Amino acid sequence: MAINENNDTVIEKNAFMNVHFNLLYINDQNLMCDCDVMWFVYVRHDKPFRTQGGKCSKNNKTLSELVPRDFDCIDNVASIRSCNVSQSVDLSCEYNYLTTNLTRWIHSRSGILIREMNIDFVDKDTNTLHFSFCDHDDSGEYTCMLETDYSLLPSINISVHLIVNGLPVVLNRHTEEKGDDLILSVMFYSIPYDFIIEWLQGPDNLNEDPQYSILVNNMTVKLKQYNVDVTTDGFISNLTIHNFRRRPSDVYSCRISNVYEEVVEQFILGPATLELERRAYCDTSNSIELNCTLQLVGATPVSWIHSIAGETIRSLQGRHVNTSNILTIPFCNSQDTGDYTCRWKTDILGQTIMEKSTTLSVSGPPFFISQFTTVDGGDTVFSVTFFSKPYPNDPRWYFNNEPVALGAKFQQTTSYTIVQIRQHRVLVNVEGFISNLTVHKAAYGLYKCVILNSFGEVKHLFVIKQEHNTFSISTTEATTSSETTENSVTVIIAISSSVLGVVIVVICIIIFIRRISPKTSDKYNSTMPTR
Template sequence: MQIITSNSSNNIYANEGSEIEVGCEVDCGNPPGTLDWVRDEYIVLKTKTCHNTTFISTRIKSSRSDHMTTLTCIANNSYDQLEMNITIYLNLLPQVHMRAEPSSVLEEESKLTIFCITETNTFPVNIQWLFEGNIIQEENSDVLYIDKVNRNQFGQYSCRATNRVGSGQANINITVRYKPYLQKNESNPKLFEAVINYPTHVDVMIQSFPRPECSWTDTNGGKLAIIKVAEIRADVFAVSSTIMLQKESQFGLYGIRARNLYGSIDIKINLVSRVVSIHPLHISCNVSSTIELECFLTINDSSNWKSLWLHSIKGNKLEERPGITLGNKSTLTIAFCDYRDIGDYTCTWSSQNKIYSSTHQATVAVFGSPILASRNVYRQTGESVLLRVKFYSVPEPISIVWLENDKRLHLNRSSLMRTIVAFKISNTEVIVDGFSSNLLLEEPISYDNQFSCQVTNEYGYMDVLFEERMLIGSIKDGNTITKIVQTTTLSKSNTSSLKPAGYTDEPTHTSTGTLTNDQIYIVICGVVLVILFIVVTVFIKNQIRINQIHKRADRQTVVPVVSLQYQERERSSDLPDLPQRNIENPEYEEIHSIPIEVETEEYLTPEHDSSKSGSDSSIERQYLELGPPHTYEEISLSRRELHVYSTGGDMHE
């Protein structure tokens, strides 16, 4: 007995889920025996009787459990037993597990982290996140972060992992506990038209988890029925009841309070009476479908009256449409509706003498894929270029993706925010609430590249292409831009995919121009030069002032002119002719000291030096020589004249 041929190798490599075939050929010899394929030494896959040369093979559908499994071909007769082993190695599909922290059930405004755990031996693995079946475009890591979870992020999250073998996916349901809210298309107070002695049905849609309890809070005297709460889905409920009025004074406001463990909301119901009433006051239309508005005239004689419907958007009148009149009811049919049918509708009944109009308007919302309003290219300073797309989207967008040559760009270069957009409807330009997405290209770009923006909502997507001529035109125009400050928006699918783009409920506009680096440098240099000029000027002025003070101090040396008097000198040889009586009893005129400004280091000097007495030899004194009577002596270098007169009129030789 001998095993002749088998697989070329004792190892088989295959992808998980593929079909694997193994075989071996045996020369059975004599006596005949049996051939078996055995898995894991004890599971028999196939058996065959062996005569002469016999080939045996088997097929298996591989699964994850077959990875590194050993298959054995056993040839056996009464004299001998031969074995051949083959090991299966599989390239495994990603096996995906998900975990939410801190929990899959949490309160609104809590932080949520969802982990996607993959098990495989085949790489690379690409991760893709989904919310309620919609792809979260910019999330491709194995961790999804939501800083503050809100009620619109209530639902199923999925992680899809893909490698070259295939894809694996896991799901996790996130439950957000929050207080009751009115749905976004509900008004508060909500208007209902009522007729005395007829029940008026009132209803309102709210979001809440868990289920709310409802009760009447305000009443204006009408008869109130029990409030019913019907579940539409896990966190959406229809609150309804009936009010019957018996007299005019019972029209007005009524209140319902919805409460759960996490808070409450007060809902106002306003019952009004009108000659002309419209039903319904709020209606939604999916694109390309048909809706009807009804208008009623509540007067005794409704014959010979004609009805007319006026379509307007935010007070801008667009067109008048005739309704189909039957008795006191007029019906307006809006067929194959699209975004041009959004707005308010007013019903008017007229006869020869009177005109009645509905006080309250019917509001129509159209749900469809995003609609482009405008696309622009703005050239900023330097090489920067800003691409902007404005669009209308009801419901709100789920994701925004910018592409360059069909390759996705980084999200931190783009933004999404609420704004207003302009449309031309019925030859009239109207302004409606919309969205704006910007892409800032800061580096030099090749203008033969193609850029596009893809906007997705629940009803479809819009693909906006920026052509080469638009990019080249931006260089020639040299336009500057108005910066738009962005913030966060809320939508049903507002997961972390929209957070980096984040956008506010109301846009904030600033019209600041952007300074270039050269302009900033020039401004800084100018400021520095001005500061240096001021410092140098102050320093020079201070030096001049100090020098003047020193000079003035030197110039202001005060030289007192001592009082001149006749002095008695007993031994003076200089005055031999003076009478004795004048010497013994001198008469003199006292002259007060006068401060005199003189030049530095210059002094009053006498014409003649007086002799020095022996007793005063240690002290040097300078005296003015007395002149003859009735004469004066001029003091040199003085700006004043000093006159000295003698009072001795009868002096004798």
């Protein structure tokens, strides 16, 4: 029997089950000996045979010398998938050589575990991991872990690298005085790696000005993905201002652009440098401190400003500790998302203000904004708008608690939309989602929409019922979130405390009455006339 190993050769698992041979001729001298020959070794390892010609390039073994443990079947070069921010992508997990069962998908970056994927993101029939809306947080390596019923090869891992393309992301910046020079630095990452850097003072481009030096270097940058600290390949751009002299309100800008979009990082150089991290991250129910530092004698902090899309939400008082103005946000929730501007007075009259902003991103379970139903001829359309950070999985629709089968009867669409949410009593417009289920000739019963992200899920119910020969639709939100639970517990505790207080007061009154009753009786008896 002879075999040629090339890129077109696929050895199926039943190819050698009933073939009897003693000698195998190998025409190629250097064999890949990868998982394509796994089934051959699996079914023949206990049946002696010899080979003529050909050895495995990675371990110099002949095919007859191989044993199943020589095959780790982990992709030596993981496949690469890419998607653009806000687009969908599927990561497949295919293995055709052994019967396998999926145990889990995990997400990591640079060897650091970020999260174990929720099984609801996975198609159980194909082991495919589905992302409805790609985000920068989703970049990294995804490993599909499979288990087998073969004792010599109990598990198989298949890896996929996911690259998410989008606008450049500024991670941090700082200033440094070096002799008579001032260096402005911006740390960022950009996928794709092709980008253009421009430094400006006001409207003037400084890239060719001899008074300035501009450098761009590779560096390892730190970032957070789903609130986990990881590192990745990034960049730093430095603008050196030679013979720098401080002047009030000097404004320098670093403009970074790629094929998707551009971002502008601005430096306002006052009498001193204000230090504040460019980005901050928090999960719901956790707390965070924003620390803003100014090394300037006589400077005093004023209130922080919380805003979103340029609209002021609230004014917040920080703690003044030495040269720092520290703002604590206890128990983050979605209402805390936005820009926080740290401000300092730099003169006695308070007419000169230095300020710098950081962007706080809060991740948590999704929540519904609104729902509505429309009837158009024979079609009924159930719609929900919702907000989710991070991006959600595809909404799931059910009829009488069974997943709907999309086709002529049921049609589903999900897309972006602008939604209005309340942030600390201020209504603001943000990017959200709308999901529609169109039902042709809708039957009576319960229709349910389930929204899921990596932090939790919410459900909304639509009920079609018949009352007195009248067609009616009612809706209700059926969800239990940590916030709701905490609020309920707070109410219960408050009610319990009130009831307990009333009970204690009643008991005290009863005891008091009982104590004074004998004395009153004795006094009354002593005044009674005797006969």
